[in-house]
Amino acid sequence: MITERFAAQLLTGPPAASPEEVTGRLLAVQAQDPRGARLAIRPRSAGLTAADVDRALNEGALLITWLNRRTLHLVRREDYWWLHALTTPPLATGNARRLAQEGVTPEAADRAVAVIERSLAAEGPLTRPQLRDRIAAAGVRTEGQALVHELELASLRGITVRGPMAGREHAFVLVRDWLGPPRPFDRSQALAELARRFLVGHGPAGERDLAKWAGLPLRDARAGLTAIGTELIQRPDGLADLAALAGQRDHRVPPPRLLGAFDPLLHGWVNREPILGATQGIITVNGIFRPFALVEGRAVGTWTMPDGVVELDRLAELTDAVEEALAAEAADVRRFLGL
Numbered sequence: 396m397i398t399e400r401f402a403a404q405l406l407t408g409p410p411a412a413s414p415e416e417v418t419g420r421l422l423a424v425q426a427q428d429p430r431g432a433r434l435a436i437r438p439r440s441a442g443l444t445a446a447d448v449d450r451a452l453n454e455g456a457l458l459i460t461w462l463n464r465r466t467l468h469l470v471r472r473e474d475y476w477w478l479h480a481l482t483t484p485p486l487a488t489g490n491a492r493r494l495a496q497e498g499v500t501p502e503a504a505d506r507a508v509a510v511i512e513r514s515l516a517a518e519g520p521l522t523r524p525q526l527r528d529r530i531a532a533a534g535v536r537t538e539g540q541a542l543v544h545e546l547e548l549a550s551l552r553g554i555t556v557r558g559p560m561a562g563r564e565h566a567f568v569l570v571r572d573w574l575g576p577p578r579p580f581d582r583s584q585a586l587a588e589l590a591r592r593f594l595v596g597h598g599p600a601g602e603r604d605l606a607k608w609a610g611l612p613l614r615d616a617r618a619g620l621t622a623i624g625t626e627l628i629q630r631p632d633g634l635a636d637l638a639a640l641a642g643q644r645d646h647r648v649p650p651p652r653l654l655g656a657f658d659p660l661l662h663g664w665v666n667r668e669p670i671l672g673a674t675q676g677i678i679t680v681n682g683i684f685r686p687f688a689l690v691e692g693r694a695v696g697t698w699t700m701p702d703g704v705v706e707l708d709r710l711a712e713l714t715d716a717v718e719e720a721l722a723a724e725a726a727d728v729r730r731f732l733g734l
Contacts, residue, residue: 434655590619
């Protein structure tokens with residue numbers, strides 16, 4: 396099972412040729428950590444750099460917005476409309492609660508969204524600091540986490556997404572300007588597409604895995620999988636996979652890899668024990684997913700980049716060959732990031 400998931404995640408088998416190909420395969424890449432989202436592309440592709448991800452963002456082929464689980468995700472432009480319509484309705488309650496906790500009334504939140512929309516319509520792409528200044532000038536609170544949830548609200552309402560880069564900052568744009576008019580949405584078709592695409596990048600998996608990853612009720616996950624039932628094989632372990640792909644999955648473990656923060660390999664399944672084992676409480680702490688080293692399919696350490704140099708904190712004894720492979724990985728991380 397776990398080796399098939401490595402293949403689904405593009406960690407074994409032929410590498411992708413573009414950031415769009417990686418993102419399309421995974422459907423949505425968690426992106427609240429900007430460097431982590433870019434690093435998710437590196438081990439699943441060949442010869443790309445973080446600048447290629449920025450190019451795709453600048454050209455509108457990729458974008459970042461709040462989707463599954465009230466978390467920022469990197470997605471392809473063609474997947475935005477149906478994923479937004481399908482996964483964001485359940486997020487409104489949590490957003491309203493957090494705004495209230497930050498001292499922002501519903502009326503003030505509406506005023507903030509109106510300022511965001513008006514400013515982007517008049518001035519084009521604007522960064523978070525620029526929008527903060529305009530919202531504050533309108534007399535709406537932006538301190539603490541208020542601004543984040545005001546920006547989230549505009550995204551949940553389908554008004555804005557994070558589009559092009561403005562230097563090192565990610566700029567917000569109006570959806571209607573960046574992506575054009577909304578596309579027709581059929582919820583039943585969207586649930587079927589969600590189940591199908593989830594299994595492409597995460598199979599084999601179960602209904603609870605899909606529900607957790609998408610942030611949707613279990614009944615929706617079941618409906619999506621039922622809708623594509625003729626395309627599935629049901630495995631003895633109770634998991635499902637796409638029949639067209641099941642026989643093609645690679646059964647190897649990846650070579651030693653340095654995976655970034657919030658890597659997609661840790662998002663998509665209810666149980667992370669096959670990857671993390673005893674390291675789970677170290678790599679996942681209070682909702683933070685730290686960069687980690689993967690060797691023989693298991694996490695063996697965490698890593699950081701103080702001053703642009705990879706430093707590995709080993710949680711297991713490593714052979715000389717593995718140490719050499721991880722040193723090559725560290726060099727490739729620096730190449731990818733342009734350091």
